[in-house]
Each structure stands twice: as C-alpha cells, then as structure tokens.
Amino acid sequence: MKKISYLLLLIITAAISCKKEDTISTGIRPVDVTVNLSYGLDSSKYKLPVGGITVKMTNTNSGTVQTATSNDSGRVRFTNVQAGAYDIDAMVTIADTTYYRITGNLIEENITFNASEKNTRVAVGDEIKLNLTLVAGTVGDWVIKQIYYAGSHTTQGALYRDQFIELYNNTDKVLYADSIYIGQLFGRQSLTRNNTHVLPNGQVDWTHSVGMNPNIDANNDYVYTRSILMVPGNGTTYPVQPGSSIIIAQTALNHKTPFTGANGNTISVKDPSLTVDLSGADFEAYYGDFAGSPLASDIDNPEVPNMVVYQYNGRDYILDNPGRDAYIIFKVDASQNVRNWPSYPLPTLAPPPSTADYYIQVPNQYIIDGVEVQPSAAEDRIPKKLNAAFDAGFTFVPKGSYSSQSVIRKTARTVNGRIILKDTNNSTEDFDYLDFANPRGFK
Incomplete structure (x- = not known):
C-alpha cells in the first residue's frame, strides 16, 4: 500500500512539475x-x-x-x-x-x-x-459619413477608379460645403520598414524631420497629409440641407458602363454589379490639368465641379486600398492660407534625398472630424495617426482591398424624419460597413 501511494505521489509531482515547466517554456x-x-x-x-x-x-x-x-x-x-x-x-x-x-x-x-x-x-x-x-472629442456640424477606399475587383470591377468619400450634414440647419478641406493623412505604412525615427507607439516621430520647428509639439498638435482637396465656392455656393450629404468622387462617372479614357481607349468593367454609379457625385478630383502623367481613367466630367487641389500624391486621387490612411475634414479662418503651411519630409534615419515627398503640417485646432482606417488583418495594422480627441478607434472593411465594401457611419437616431449619425469620436463604435458601397446610403 505504501509503495502504491509513493508511486502515485511521484506521478502527481511529475505532472505538476511538467505543467509548471510547460507554462514557463511557452x-x-x-x-x-x-x-x-x-x-x-x-x-x-x-x-x-x-x-x-x-x-x-x-x-x-x-x-x-x-x-x-x-x-x-x-x-x-x-x-x-x-x-x-x-x-x-x-x-x-x-x-x-x-x-x-x-x-x-x-x-x-x-x-x-x-x-x-x-x-x-x-x-x-x-x-x-x-x-x-x-x-x-471634437463634435462638428459635418461628419465623414462613408469612405469607399477598398475599390472593386481588379479584373471584374473598376479597380480603384470608383473610390469616393461622403460628407454629411449632421445638424438641423443648412450648412455650406464651400471651403471644406479633405486631408488624406500619412504616416508609418509598414511595421517591417525601420528607416524612420519612431515614437514609443511605433508611429513616425516628426520632431526629427529636416527643418522642423523645435518650439512646437510636432507629434501631438499636428497631423501630416499627403493630399488636400478643398470644396470650391464663395461661401454660399453649395448649400447642404440637414440630413443630406455630398459625394466627392475620384472620377464622377457611371463606372458600371463603358467610357472613353483620356488616352482614347474604352474603359469598362466585366461585372457592373461590383462597382458604383458616380455620375451624380457633387464634386470630383481631377488631376489632368497639373499631374505630369494622369491616369487614363481621370476624366473631367464637365457637369460636376472639380475640387480645388492643394496637395496631391500620384496620378489621381487614389485612396489606399489596404486601408493604411486616416482622413480628416477641416476649415480655417481668414488668418490662414493653407498653401503657405509648412511641409516636411519623413524623418528618415538617413538624410532624405532631394526627390523626397513632403507632407503638409495641419494644425489639429482646425480639424472638424477624423476617421482612422486600418487593414482588415490584425497582423497588418499600423500605429494610429489620429489621437483620441478625433478618433479613439479605427474602422475597416472585413474583406479588404478590391472587395466593393465601404465603411459607413451608423445611424444613431431619427428625429422628425432626419437621420442623425453616431459620433462619439471612436470609429470602432461609430462605423459599420456595407457589402457594396452605396453613395448616400445608410446603415
């Protein structure tokens, strides 16, 4: 009996020891x-x-x-x-x-x-x-309602040329869209590239940018853009009714039907159900007048006003398909000239080349709303560019790039037929997604 008890004790001790060692080793x-x-x-x-x-x-x-x-x-x-x-x-x-x-x-x-x-x-x-x-968080009259950054299928759909952003009047009064700026933020796009100075959270440390003003809080009081567009108008040109929105299209065309590109070739899609009709957009981003080599799909629709381009990157107004950008809308007072705002290169460990891109420094004080977008896969996500005052979370489309999905702000409540959208400055809570982007749709 003693032998059996002793043997049982050894087995139990060994099991506990193995479990402890396994916990430590794993x-x-x-x-x-x-x-x-x-x-x-x-x-x-x-x-x-x-x-x-x-x-x-x-x-x-x-x-x-x-x-x-x-x-x-x-x-x-x-x-x-x-x-x-x-x-x-x-x-x-x-x-x-x-x-x-x-x-x-x-x-x-x-x-x-x-x-x-x-x-x-x-x-x-x-x-x-x-x-x-x-x-x-900042609570503004305007909110970013929908961002269609993913684009549609690369061979069956419209690729990225059907992208758009939707802004919404979330108040009970008429607002004017004139002189609203849309900024596409830039920062660290990959965790595998370590060629820049970074903050403890992994995001770019802009204080190390060449020429940066040492007397400002470059990381907390400002954000940095790779594109800025502005709605034209004289202040009362484009009224927007309560509970209504404006659509800013990359190209304001019906992407479901064929059209002739700037190079004279026909551009079409194999499956029209995957893309959207943007011929009724309120504004479009046309780069053909100044970009050195604009995309053939960048057609100027004479029926749709062009956004004023203050800053651009690339051959058209292309939103990052994987979802590595953040977006802001802002307005400035008469004392500010956005064209005169300083811009800086990325704070690379080595001196930036003469061909380096420069990013405009936007003061946080002028931001009305901001939305952080992230890749759908957790392992691909990058450090946030917006602080909690503008967006404490982030949003994404679950199917990722070229999925035809868009992120859209949730409906909070309806008052006398007017839809009020949720705005807690946390897009994880405020946003959902649409399986197919739908200009002026709701969720």
Whole structure:
C-alpha cells in the first residue's frame, strides 16, 4: 500500500512539475493588467466621475474582448490576461445637464470622452499598469459619413477608379460645403520598414524631420497629409440641407458602363454589379490639368465641379486600398492660407534625398472630424495617426482591398424624419460597413 501511494505521489509531482515547466517554456502564464483612468481637463476646479466606466481589452489576433468597469477611483483591473497584443479602449458619455451641473459650462448636447491605447503588448512578467487619459472629442456640424477606399475587383470591377468619400450634414440647419478641406493623412505604412525615427507607439516621430520647428509639439498638435482637396465656392455656393450629404468622387462617372479614357481607349468593367454609379457625385478630383502623367481613367466630367487641389500624391486621387490612411475634414479662418503651411519630409534615419515627398503640417485646432482606417488583418495594422480627441478607434472593411465594401457611419437616431449619425469620436463604435458601397446610403 505504501509503495502504491509513493508511486502515485511521484506521478502527481511529475505532472505538476511538467505543467509548471510547460507554462514557463511557452510563455503564456496569465498576468494582471491595471488601468487607471483620469480626464485631460484644463481646469482643476471640478472633477468629472471616473467610476462606472467600461474599459475594453481586445486581443488583436483572436478578437477576444474582455470588459471591466472602473471603481470610484477610476481603477480597472483585468486578471488572468493571456500574453499577446491588445487594444485597450475606454469611453464615457456624460449628459449635458450633468456636465453643466458639475462644471458650470453649458453645452448643447451630451459630451463623449475617449481614451485609447492600441497594440499594447502583454507579456509574461510583473503586473502591467497603464494610465489612460480621457479626452473630449471634437463634435462638428459635418461628419465623414462613408469612405469607399477598398475599390472593386481588379479584373471584374473598376479597380480603384470608383473610390469616393461622403460628407454629411449632421445638424438641423443648412450648412455650406464651400471651403471644406479633405486631408488624406500619412504616416508609418509598414511595421517591417525601420528607416524612420519612431515614437514609443511605433508611429513616425516628426520632431526629427529636416527643418522642423523645435518650439512646437510636432507629434501631438499636428497631423501630416499627403493630399488636400478643398470644396470650391464663395461661401454660399453649395448649400447642404440637414440630413443630406455630398459625394466627392475620384472620377464622377457611371463606372458600371463603358467610357472613353483620356488616352482614347474604352474603359469598362466585366461585372457592373461590383462597382458604383458616380455620375451624380457633387464634386470630383481631377488631376489632368497639373499631374505630369494622369491616369487614363481621370476624366473631367464637365457637369460636376472639380475640387480645388492643394496637395496631391500620384496620378489621381487614389485612396489606399489596404486601408493604411486616416482622413480628416477641416476649415480655417481668414488668418490662414493653407498653401503657405509648412511641409516636411519623413524623418528618415538617413538624410532624405532631394526627390523626397513632403507632407503638409495641419494644425489639429482646425480639424472638424477624423476617421482612422486600418487593414482588415490584425497582423497588418499600423500605429494610429489620429489621437483620441478625433478618433479613439479605427474602422475597416472585413474583406479588404478590391472587395466593393465601404465603411459607413451608423445611424444613431431619427428625429422628425432626419437621420442623425453616431459620433462619439471612436470609429470602432461609430462605423459599420456595407457589402457594396452605396453613395448616400445608410446603415
């Protein structure tokens, strides 16, 4: 009996030992993650509530989501977190009446605060502690409603020539589209290329750009564009009714039917159902007057006004098909001349060549709305270009490039027949997708 018990003890000990060694060798021992929340406020005269805020941890590989709620001190604790990469997001909406009672500041509608830390690495070791600062997002009259960046099938569809962006009047009053700027942001496009100075989050560190002003916060107070287009007009030329939108097309044609390209050849699609009719677009981006070698598909539709091109990159207004761009809309006051804004080359480790591209530095203070787009596959995603004040999350089309899919802002509610779109400055929450891009459609 003693021999059997001793043998059983050895087996159990060995099993425990193997399990322990396996945990150590595989490096998957769970750890605890503590998140401390606070507000990024200019005033210390009042305190907004930090308790009861839901924080999400999303495993970027598996998509598994864990949620926890903060205590009255703003602390959230996740236990037994497996090693991996995580997106950590917090969002809280405070009623306008509550905000007024606490701060004395009168606002017209509820205010949303966001905090985000993307691609956080959780590894075996001591407990991980993170500090997240909740910031109030910008709420503008205009919002980016739909972005059709993926394009349609390379041989059956229209490739990328059917791309468009849709802007929406999210108010109950008439707005004028005149002089709205659309910026296509640029930054680090690949994690495998390490030829630039980078920040701890992996994004480009613009402070190292040649000629950069050392007296500004180049990374936090500005964004950098590779294209800027502006809606023409004298200020009251293009009224947009409440709950209506404008479509800015790469080329304002019906891409379902054949047309004659700039080179005289016929351009057509094999499967018209994969693409869109943009002949009714409000504006188009025409590069034929200045690009050295514009694409043959860049046709100027005389019935559709051209956007004013302040900055361009390439042979047409092409949106990044994999989804590695972010997009902003902004307006400036009379003191600003966008053409005179400084531009800088990428902060490469080696001196930039004389042929290097330059990117316009856009002050955050003029941004009305921003949307971060990312590749559909988690392993292809890149560091964010927009901070939480403009977009605490990101959006994407699940089928990726040339899928005919678009990202579209969700409907929040309908008031007297007018659709109000969701706008919490977190596109992970605010956006969905359409299986087939649909100008002026809703989700």
